[in-house]
Amino acid sequence: MLFSKSKRELPTPDNALPGRPERPFSVPAKHAVLGTPIEGPYPANLEVAFFGTGCFWGAEEIFWQMPGVYSTAVGYQGGVSPNPTYEEVCSGRTGHTEAVQVVYDAAKVSYQTLLKAFWEQHDPTQGFRQGNDMGTQYRSAIYTTTEDQALAAKASREVYAPLLREAGYGDITTEIVPAGPFYFAEAHHQQYLHKVPNGYRCHSASGITFPAQG
Numbered sequence: 001m002l003f004s005k006s007k008r009e010l011p012t013p014d015n016a017l018p019g020r021p022e023r024p025f026s027v028p029a030k031h032a033v034l035g036t037p038i039e040g041p042y043p044a045n046l047e048v049a050f051f052g053t054g055c056f057w058g059a060e061e062i063f064w065q066m067p068g069v070y071s072t073a074v075g076y077q078g079g080v081s082p083n084p085t086y087e088e089v090c091s092g093r094t095g096h097t098e099a100v101q102v103v104y105d106a107a108k109v110s111y112q113t114l115l116k117a118f119w120e121q122h123d124p125t126q127g128f129r130q131g132n133d134m135g136t137q138y139r140s141a142i143y144t145t146t147e148d149q150a151l152a153a154k155a156s157r158e159v160y161a162p163l164l165r166e167a168g169y170g171d172i173t174t175e176i177v178p179a180g181p182f183y184f185a186e187a188h189h190q191q192y193l194h195k196v197p198n199g200y201r202c203h204s205a206s207g208i209t210f211p212a213q214g
Contacts, residue, residue, distance in 0.1 A: 007092040007135035008128060011080060017093045019081030027073075027184045032191040033064050036071040039184065042103050046070050049102045049114055049149065050077055050179050052141035053122035054130025056098035057192040058201040062121050063102045064191070068109025073101045074192075075184045077143055078175065083183055089137050097139045097175075101182055111149055115156045118142065120206055124160070125170040131202045140172075143179035150178065163208045 011017075031038055042048075053059040056074040064072045076089050079096030089096045102114060122130060124140040144150040153176050161172050184190075193199050 009092075010095050010136055011093050013080050015093075016080035016095055017084070017088055017091070019088075019094070020083045023083045023183065024085065025186050028187055028190055031064070031071050031073075033194050034069075034071055036103075038071060038073045038190060040103075042070065045105065045107075046103050047106050047111070048145050049104065049111060050099050050141075050143035050145070050182060051102065051114070051118050052077065052097040052099040052139060052143075052175075053118060053124075054098070054138045054140070055133055055200065055202045056100055056185070056189065057199060059098075059100045059122070060191065061193045061201075062117055063100055063114070066104075066109055066114070066117065068107075068113075069102055069104045071101075071103040072191075073184055074189050075099055075101060075182050076137075077182045078141055078177070078180065082181070086186055086189065090135065092136050096137060096183070097141050098137050098185075099141065099143065099182065111152055112156070115142075115153060116210065119156060119160045119210075120208055123169065123206055124172050124174045125164060127173045133202055140174040142174060142176045143182075144176065145179050150176070159210055160208060163210065164206070167206075167208055169206070 076096035077099040079094045081094035084094040128136045130138045142153045
């Protein structure tokens with residue numbers, strides 16, 4: 001399957017869509033499954049992590065089911081254009097990937113356990129695609145919010161890289177960088193697979209497993 005050049009290359013600030021100063025749509029106040037705030041405020045003891053594993057519908061479902069996760073949301077991250085819409089992100093001209101925000105209690109679920117779910121529930125070696133979904137918005141990514149997260153994410157990459165190669169996968173293409181702005185996606189995308197239980201799921205286990213650390 002071929003896809004356009006704009007979906008194979010990340011835009012620069014000079015050629016990206018301009019975006020807008022404010023979000024052009026509303027987001028539900030409460031998580032449809034967990035009943036917790038989607039946008040916050042969150043209890044002070046909680047931490048936030050961000051992951052991109054392809055289509056964010058299935059990725060969010062994976063994380064909201066994990067004990068210790070307080071809230072999740074889907075949105076757009078890692079790009080250039082502020083406050084993009086889904087259609088703009090899908091054009092490949094905003095630079096964002098589809099991402100999941102995970103708000104979690106580190107006393108109940110460790111960041112390493114979240115990383116384990118990340119590496120084992122998608123293929124992190126495909127570049128700008130995930131399965132049949134092709135484009136820069138489907139790239140694998142970890143956006144870190146603390147130095148400890150950055151160190152843990154990079155260390156986990158070194159653990160999983162040889163396991164993936166031994167299983168016949170290519171090199172890891174996951175982007176691991178400090179988190180920039182996270183732009184919440186439209187209301188109908190939030191907890192989509194709870195609202196549409198038979199909806200599209202692109203994720204499948206990589207077949208690689210490693211014991212959770214911490």
